[in-house]
Amino acid sequence: MSFVNYHTKEINCKIVYYGPGLGGKTTNIQFVYQKTNPDNKGRMVTLNTENERTLFFDFLPLDLGEIRGFKTRFHLYTVPGQVFYEASRKLILRGVDGIVFVVDSQVERMESNMESLEGLKANLIEQGYDFDKIPIVIQYNKRDLPNVVPVSELKKKINKNNFPEFESVASNGEGVFETLKMISKLVLLNIKGGLQ
Amino acid sequence: MSVNTLFQYFFDNHEHPFREEKIFITRRDGHLLFTNQKNMDAHSAGALISGVWQAAHALGHYIPGFKMDDYYRLSFDTSSKGLYIFPFLVQKDDYYFGITYSGKVNPGQLKMQVQNLASKLETFAQNNMKKFKTKDREGFLFKEITDAEMDRLFSIQSQRT
Ligand SMILES: Nc1nc2c(ncn2[C@@H]2O[C@H](COP(=O)(O)OP(=O)(O)OP(=O)(O)O)[C@@H](O)[C@H]2O)c(=O)[nH]1
Ligand SMILES: [Mg+2]
Numbered sequence: 075m076s077f078v079n080y081h082t083k084e085i086n087c088k089i090v091y092y093g094p095g096l097g098g099k100t101t102n103i104q105f106v107y108q109k110t111n112p113d114n115k116g117r118m119v120t121l122n123t124e125n126e127r128t129l130f131f132d133f134l135p136l137d138l139g140e141i142r143g144f145k146t147r148f149h150l151y152t153v154p155g156q157v158f159y160e161a162s163r164k165l166i167l168r169g170v171d172g173i174v175f176v177v178d179s180q181v182e183r184m185e186s187n188m189e190s191l192e193g194l195k196a197n198l199i200e201q202g203y204d205f206d207k208i209p210i211v212i213q214y215n216k217r218d219l220p221n222v223v224p225v226s227e228l229k230k231k232i233n234k235n236n237f238p239e240f241e242s243v244a245s246n247g248e249g250v251f252e253t254l255k256m257i258s259k260l261v262l263l264n265i266k267g268g269l270q
Numbered sequence: 271m272s273v274n275t276l277f278q279y280f281f282d283n284h285e286h287p288f289r290e291e292k293i294f295i296t297r298r299d300g301h302l303l304f305t306n307q308k309n310m311d312a313h314s315a316g317a318l319i320s321g322v323w324q325a326a327h328a329l330g331h332y333i334p335g336f337k338m339d340d341y342y343r344l345s346f347d348t349s350s351k352g353l354y355i356f357p358f359l360v361q362k363d364d365y366y367f368g369i370t371y372s373g374k375v376n377p378g379q380l381k382m383q384v385q386n387l388a389s390k391l392e393t394f395a396q397n398n399m400k401k402f403k404t405k406d407r408e409g410f411l412f413k414e415i416t417d418a419e420m421d422r423l424f425s426i427q428s429q430r431t
Contacts, residue, residue: 077301078411081275085411086301114426116310119318130321133300135313138423141415146423149300149317165324169299255424259415267407 076171076265084145087261088169089254092194093176094186095127095155098215098244102176103134103150105247106254110136128154131166141262148258155190167197172209172261174253176244177232179214179222187232205235209260212239213253218246273297273360273395277304280394286387291380294368296320303365319368322346323355345381350374354381358388360395367391 076087091099100120107118116135123129132152139146153163175194177187195205212233214225225241233239238256242249277295281304288306294315295304302316326344330336344355351372358365367388374380 075299077272077274079272079274081272088299088301109428110426111428116312117314119314121321130325131317133314133317133321135310135317136426137310138426141419141423142412144411147313149313151300151317161328165321165328169297169301251424251427255420258423259420262415263410263412265411266409267411268409 075169076261078144078265078267082145083143084147085141085262085265086147086149087171087258087265088149088151089172089174089257089261090166090170091150091152091174091176092163092167092190093155094178094183094190095157097155097176097178097183097187097190098242099152099155099174099176100126100128100132101244102174102213102215102242102250102253103132103152105244105250106136106150107134109247109251114138127156128152129159130154130162138258146262148261150254157189160193163193164197164200167201170203170208171264172257173211174257175210175212175232175237177212177214177228179216179228180219181221181223184223184231191232209257209264210235210237211253211257211260212237213242213244213249214239215242215244215249217241217248218243273363273365274303276395276398277391279398280391281306284387284390284394287383288369288387290373291369291371294319296366296368298324298364315368319355319366323357323366343381343385347377350377352377354384356381356384356388358392360392361399 078085091102093099107115114137119133121130134150136148138148151166153166198205198208214228240249240253244250293306294302294312296302296316296319298320300317300320302313305312323344346353353370356367358367367384369384371380
């Protein structure tokens with residue numbers, strides 16, 4: 075859950091990149107890390123296996139500067155996508171404010187996408203979230219590959235809720251900041267507690 | 271409730287022996303609530319402290335007779351330096367007191383000092399929570415956000431390509 079400190083005027087939010095294994099979650103936040111000014115970021119934490127699969131999580135703290143006098147800080151996490159790391163995914167989802175669901179657009183990954191989405195839904199409900207209310211952005215990644223499912227079909231299968239969606243090629247950064255900007259906006263608009 | 275303000279107030283007004291050490295207090299979801307460090311890396315340390323605690327906790331279920339009611343703490347150390355995590359409760363919520371140290375002849379003493387400080391903090395929080403409780407606020411913080419405001423937030427992108 076985000077926390078807002080009205081006294082020091084600080085907002086802290088947690089965004090989690092979720093999706094099937096090898097979909098490009100880590101690649102997304104690596105790109106954000108590489109392209110962000112040193113003053114606006116902290117150390118990127120990667121807990122992965124020898125072959126660079128996420129084992130527990132990746133973490134990147136971002137300082138976005140001010141909005142209406144509030145200092146804004148986002149914590150970006152990725153979950154491990156591999157099926158057997160379900161327990162870790164549950165831990166990382168705790169207190170989440172917004173989700174980027176990274177879809178692997180390749181034909182042969184459709185089933186994994188669906189499975190991961192179902193898992194996300196179940197995990198959110200288990201933690202008391204309302205799947206229709208929590209900010210979610212869908213990212214159709216790996217659009218550069220030859221064997222991809224047309225976006226129109228992905229929309230039908232994966233984005234029944236009509237969440238904001240973006241096409242991307244995370245490995246060259248296409249769509250990465252667009253996605254992050256959208257989820258950030260949704261998360262900020264979703265912070266409860268008006269100013270008196 | 272602004273528990274981080276409370277922690278800040280506590281450290282502003284209580285002496286403690288940890289001048290050289292790095293202190294990080296985090297909550298379960300990895301948010302850093304207090305640190306004596308100045309840079310952004312402290313947030314990475316905070317996320318790791320919650321993460322390592324929760325991984326250890328999950329592993330705890332392999333310990334025969336594991337009950338979280340027992341007092342667990344986590345050490346990663348050599349005979350003179352290391353990391354120590356001590357959990358404490360404020361209004362039934364878990365918080366983790368993490369500290370890194372080096373060059374200690376007697377790390378056991380430092381760990382005792384951490385435990386004492388955490389328990390003082392717990393008591394202080396219990397007694398002062400009311401004072402730091404912020405009024406429940408209705409509605410949303412932002413009704414709309416303009417594209418220009420979002421663009422400004424995302425001027426973090428370095429100009430180099
Ligand atoms: N062609 C192509 N490759 C990509 C793209 N995005 C990521 N990759 C590659 O896909 C592989 C997996 O990417 P990761 O970012 O590690 O995937 P992940 O979702 O973090 O995977 P897990 O950690 O196992 O959950 C890497 O080799 C990336 O370089 C893309 O848009 N196009
Ligand atoms: Mg990964």
